[in-house]
Amino acid sequence: MSEVKLVDRKDVEEKYSWDISLIYSSDEMFHEELKKLEKKIEDFKLKYEGKLNNLDSLDEAIKKYEEYLYEDSKLSHYATLPPTVDRFNEKVIANEQVYLNFYNKLARIKAGFMSEINDLDDNFLRKFIKSKRPDLAYYINNIIAYKKHSLSKEAEEVVSSLESLPSFYNLYEVTKFEDMSFDNFIVNGKEYENSYNLYENIYESHSDKDIRREAAKSFYKGLNAYKNTTANEYICHIKKEKVMSKLRGYDSVIDYLLDQQNGDRQLYDRQIQVLMKDLAPHIRRYIKLLAREHGIGDMSFADCKIALDPDYAVDMTIEESRDFLKKSLAILGEDYLKMIDRAYDERWIDFPQNKGKSTGGFCATVANIGAYILLSWTGKMKEVFVLAHELGHAYHFMATGKEQSMLNNDCPLYFVEAPSTANEVLVSEHLLKTSHDPRFKAWVISNMIGSTYFHNMVTHYLEALFQDRIYKMLDEEQVIRAETLSEVKKAVLEEFFGNSLEVNDGAELTWMRQPHYYMGLYPYTYSAGLTIGTAIAKKIEKEEGAAKMWLDSLAKGSSMSAKDLAKAADCDVSTEEALKAAISYVGHLVDQLYELSDAVKK
Secondary structure, eight states: OOSOOOBOGGGSOGGGSOOGGGTOSSHHHHHHHHHHHHHHHHHHHHHHTTOOSSHHHHHHHHHHHHHHHHHHHHHHHHHHSHHHHOTTOHHHHHHHHHHHHHHHHHHHHHHHHHHHHHHSOHHHHHHHHHHTOGGGHHHHHHHHHTGGGOOOHHHHHHHHHHHTSOOHHHHHHHIIIIIOOOOOEEETTEEEOOOHHHHHHTGGGOSOHHHHHHHHHHHHHHHHTTHHHHHHHHHHHHHHHHHHHHHTTOSOHHHHHHHHTTOOHHHHHHHHHHIIIIIHHHHHHHHHHHHHHHTOTTOBGGGTTSOSSGGGOOBOOHHHHHHHHHHHTGGGOHHHHHHHHHHHHTTOEEOOOBTTOOSSOEEEEETTTEEEEEOOOOSBHHHHHHHHHHHHHHHHHHHHHHHSOGGGSSOOHHHHTHHHHHHHHHHHHHHHHTOOOHHHHHHHHHHIIIIIIIIIIIIHHHHHHHHHHHHHHHHTTOOOOHHHHHHHHHHHHHHHHGGGSBOOTTGGGGGGGOGGGGSSSOTHHHHHHHHHHHHHHHHHHHSTTHHHHHHHHHTTTTSSOHHHHHHHTTOOOSSSHHHHHHHHHHHHHHHHHHHHHHHHHO
């Protein structure tokens, strides 16, 4: 028998699942609204196509366009969120397919409209900003700046139509959650079931070395059976990105992808270079402490997610987590606490683990309605840190949705993980202030390093470094196969961890585990966000008014660059000072952990 079994989606407790009916009360209403919007966008094309060359008509068209973007946001979330928790439900899959068919039409019209704006005279667009929409200055100035990479209207419509089709990411998800299976494994005569959810949420950090390592063998054996399929999905994806970069006149895929997210090559290169040089030594010391405390003489990559003191795991119920988070984040003010209450009362959060549910966590916000948070709740306090992280995203985009137009209802990716990671630091610092028990403090700090910093600043950095090397190989027209991906991933792991651990067989397949590779240069933004988040959290703790300044900056959405958003919260990322300070803080935490571990033994 297995130690843990996942239930069917129909058997989860409704009160712990998210409430999609906040968007639409029924599927019938969803289909009605979709048909209405389909008619509206057809009328929009007829009314405004070729008629944007005066200020009033452009203003009117953009306002209508923003209305339709909001309606589409509701439709897309209603259709695409349910499959992430119930992939085997034919009804929700059918809704998703209906929406995707509609979006193919919408994408063409959006591309055509944006192409017409792109063709307008630069001086006319600047006049429009000044006289009609000063709030869209950053957005429209970016259009002007990127004109040299634009295609003809017809070509943009074709490209947009093709990109709206099911992507290689969709194929990856099907492979991962529908086709892939894992052998049961046996430890000391007992049989254990294995799956993506079970491995990532339980076995990978299991305190029993035999269970942990046998689970890893089963897990990586399952991945290996699908490595060629997954490699082809990923390689086709990056080749498509390369074609698009050439089509738009870029010499480098990285520059193309950075422009897609309003990124900055200087900031990107700094993250890639500095973390390997300055962060790796601190993490190696942390890994060696894990090995020492657990008595592991042959520390491997399969062991690096274990808790420092597994016998001291802190349990917490879902009900308790609300009060805990409100106390931990009270420093952010009453509006923040009201948002936390709404998240629980209105059922924004999907807690259960069940068959057909995606792994990991995310937050997807529908402006003025709610922020949908996916979790895999284990009853351990470490999940509360994940929830604090996602609530950071929730407040950010609920504030943006309230204060900004739909064209500013986003965020530069370099900044996007700052609100979430700042919350993790605030929760940890709150816990450290509430106790003088060295064992509890060691648990808090080990969780900060093992979860907050290891996950955001190490795991995602290693993904970013992998991406950086693969994209550069692509630019150099080198042959890339499944074996290439594994070789690059293994080299990245070995370089970062050095002699602190052995990269065990199978670990090179870690590139197969992360959907972020289908989201452009997303992974590097986690360390960027944590750089800002660490600086902001420390500032909020020490300076009166810093919390308000921070929340005000979050409400600015994508109305300014990542550098300016951080600057609005009094964090300067134009130099490497903030990054160096965040890395130094990690080193300080590791030093404290050694001292506390010794104190606990005494």
